[in-house]
Amino acid sequence: PMVLKSLWYTRRDALRQRWAVDLEQPGARPMAVIDMNFLDHGILRRFWKNHAQLDRGVYRSNQPGPYRIRKLAKEGLRTIINLRGPNGLGSYALEREACAKHGIKLINFRLGSRRLPSAQEVADLKEIFETAERPLLFHCKSGADRAGLAAALYILAVKNGSAEEAAAQLSLKFLHIKSSETGILDRMVETYGVFNAKTPTPFMEWIEKHYDPEAIIAGFAAKSWAKVLVDSILRRE
Numbered sequence: 001p002m003v004l005k006s007l008w009y010t011r012r013d014a015l016r017q018r019w020a021v022d023l024e025q026p027g028a029r030p031m032a033v034i035d036m037n038f039l040d041h042g043i044l045r046r047f048w049k050n051h052a053q054l055d056r057g058v059y060r061s062n063q064p065g066p067y068r069i070r071k072l073a074k075e076g077l078r079t080i081i082n083l084r085g086p087n088g089l090g091s092y093a094l095e096r097e098a099c100a101k102h103g104i105k106l107i108n109f110r111l112g113s114r115r116l117p118s119a120q121e122v123a124d125l126k127e128i129f130e131t132a133e134r135p136l137l138f139h140c141k142s143g144a145d146r147a148g149l150a151a152a153l154y155i156l157a158v159k160n161g162s163a164e165e166a167a168a169q170l171s172l173k174f175l176h177i178k179s180s181e182t183g184i185l186d187r188m189v190e191t192y193g194v195f196n197a198k199t200p201t202p203f204m205e206w207i208e209k210h211y212d213p214e215a216i217i218a219g220f221a222a223k224s225w226a227k228v229l230v231d232s233i234l235r236r237e
C-alpha cells in the first residue's frame with residue numbers, strides 16, 4: 001500500500017503541473033476531478049454544502065464544485081471569494097475554469113485556519129467585501145474555520161455587529177471546533193468583545209490601535225483530543 005500511495009502522489013504531482021496550466025492537457029481533467037472528489041473530499045460536498053446567508057447578497061459555504069458554480073451562476077451569483085488562495089488542487093483548477101465559463105469573478109484571498117490575520121489582511125478583506133459585486137459567496141474547504149472567520153469579520157467590520165453575533169459564525173453549527181487549534185480564531189473575536197465591553201470601540205479602530213495577535217496567541221492552548229479530531233480525522237486545512 002505504501003508503494004502504491006507513493007506512486008499515486010508522484011503521478012498526481014506531475015499531473016498537477018498540467019491542470020494548473022490547462023485542464024485540456026492529456027489526462028489533466030479526469031485527474032483533477034479525482035483529486036477534487038477524493039483527495040480534497042469533494043464527494044462529501046455534493047451532499048453537504050455548509051451554506052448560510054449573512055446579509056443581502058452575501059453567503060458563506062464550503063468549496064463549491066463546478067456543478068455548484070454552474071447552478072449559482074444561473075441563480076445570479078456574481079463573485080466568489082476563495083479563502084484558500086490559489087493552489088495546485090484539482091478543486092481550484094476546476095473552480096477557476098467554471099467561474100470563467102459562467103461569468104463569475106473569482107477573487108483569491110488566503111486566510112489561515114490556525115493563525116490570526118494581520119491588521120492589513122483584515123482591512124484588505126473588508127475592502128473586498130465592500131467593493132465586490134453582489135451576490136457574492138466566500139468559501140474555504142469545509143466552510144467551518146476560514147469561512148467562519150471571514151463571516152465574523154464581515155459582521156464586525158462591515159455590518160458593525162456585536163462580538164456575540166460574530167462568534168456565532170464560529171460555531172459547531174458549521175462544524176467549527178473551538179477546542180482545536182482553530183479556536184485561536186474564536187479567541188480573536190472574544191478578545192475584541194471583552195475590550196469593547198470595557199471600552200466601547202468600533203472594530204476597525206480596535207484592529208488599527210489595539211489588536212495584538214501575539215498576545216492573543218500567547219493566551220491560547222488547544223486541547224489535544226480536538227487537535228487529533230480536526231487534523232488527523234477530519235483532515236482540515
